[in-house]
Amino acid sequence: MAASPTIAPERDVDSADADERDRPWNVIVWNDPVTLMSYVVFVLRKLFGHDEATATRLMLQVHHEGKALVASGPREKSEADVARLHAHGLQATLARD
Amino acid sequence: MPGVRALPGGGVRVRVSLSERTLLRTLAAELEPILAGSEDVAGAAQRLYPRAYEDADAEAEYRDLVGDDLVGEHLAALATFRRTLEAGATGRLAWTSDLDADETAAWLTTVNNGRLVLGCALGITDERAWDDVGDIRDPKNMALHYLGWLQDELVAALAASLPSP
Numbered sequence: 001m002a003a004s005p006t007i008a009p010e011r012d013v014d015s016a017d018a019d020e021r022d023r024p025w026n027v028i029v030w031n032d033p034v035t036l037m038s039y040v041v042f043v044l045r046k047l048f049g050h051d052e053a054t055a056t057r058l059m060l061q062v063h064h065e066g067k068a069l070v071a072s073g074p075r076e077k078s079e080a081d082v083a084r085l086h087a088h089g090l091q092a093t094l095a096r097d
Numbered sequence: 098m099p100g101v102r103a104l105p106g107g108g109v110r111v112r113v114s115l116s117e118r119t120l121l122r123t124l125a126a127e128l129e130p131i132l133a134g135s136e137d138v139a140g141a142a143q144r145l146y147p148r149a150y151e152d153a154d155a156e157a158e159y160r161d162l163v164g165d166d167l168v169g170e171h172l173a174a175l176a177t178f179r180r181t182l183e184a185g186a187t188g189r190l191a192w193t194s195d196l197d198a199d200e201t202a203a204w205l206t207t208v209n210n211g212r213l214v215l216g217c218a219l220g221i222t223d224e225r226a227w228d229d230v231g232d233i234r235d236p237k238n239m240a241l242h243y244l245g246w247l248q249d250e251l252v253a254a255l256a257a258s259l260p261s262p
Contacts, residue, residue, distance in 0.1 A: 032144075032213075033216070033221050033222065033223050033224045033226060033227065034212055034213055034215075034216030034221050034241075035209070035212070035213070036212075036245060036248055036249060036252070038248075038249055038252045038253070038256075039205075039209060039248060039249075039252050041256075042252045042255065042256055042259075045256070045259050046259060049260075051261065052256075079149065079159065079162075082149045082159075083149070083159075083163045083166075083167070086146070086147060086149070086163075086167055087167055087170050087171075087206075088206070088209070089145075089206070089209040089210060089213060091144075091147045092147070092149070093147075093148060093149055093150065093151070094149060094150065095150070095151065
């Protein structure tokens with residue numbers, strides 16, 4: 001009878017760790033007053049394969065709301081996405097909710 | 098007619114006046130120490146190499162991982178930009194050059210970096226700052242607007258070659 005309580009919390013901890021690891025990292029593009037709108041649309045299409053309408057919607061969200069979520073996933077992939085956005089001159093960060 | 102038009106294979110033909118070519122040469126020379134980090138202009142370094150993380154430790158790790166590569170990519174693009182500016186055909190009034198896909202990407206990167214630095218130098222930190230940017234005849238202001246036109250031309254030419262999803 002004493003064994004169960006010591007096992008159950010360990011499983012909870014493992015499960016919490018797994019949940020934490022699985023939480024996706026969000027890639028956010030931030031507004032910049034100098035960067036051309038047409039260039040932002042071009043970069044989003046080039047890097048993420050969006051069609052023009054989707055890339056334009058995201059660009060307008062960045063412009064009007066100050067930022068937009070453009071991708072999410074595992075940390076390594078999100079970090080690589082941010083690095084590619086930085087290489088193209090866009091302001092981008094990654095974070096988890 | 099000045100401007101940029103797409104060529105088969107992802108490249109472009111650039112045609113600009115001789116004075117515009119001189120301006121591009123000057124801007125490229127001024128950009129090099131700023132990209133390399135040996136000079137800073139009004140916080141341009143932070144704009145050229147922005148943070149990826151709010152957390153200081155994660156940011157330091159990111160900078161260790163990709164910082165040198167980002168600087169190297171920007172400098173390599175600038176070197177290609179400067180090399181191609183010395184090639185091409187010079188006419189009585191205009192200079193014309195055919196760029197391949199990689200050279201075109203280098204132009205787009207460098208023109209964008211030039212605009213970011215000029216924007217910092219002019220204090221354009223938010224949309225409203227455009228109203229207070231001053232005399233359009235100011236050389237930095239003129240250069241910023243000129244590079245905007247050139248970048249828009251490059252984007253329009255390249256956008257047509259993007260694959261449809």
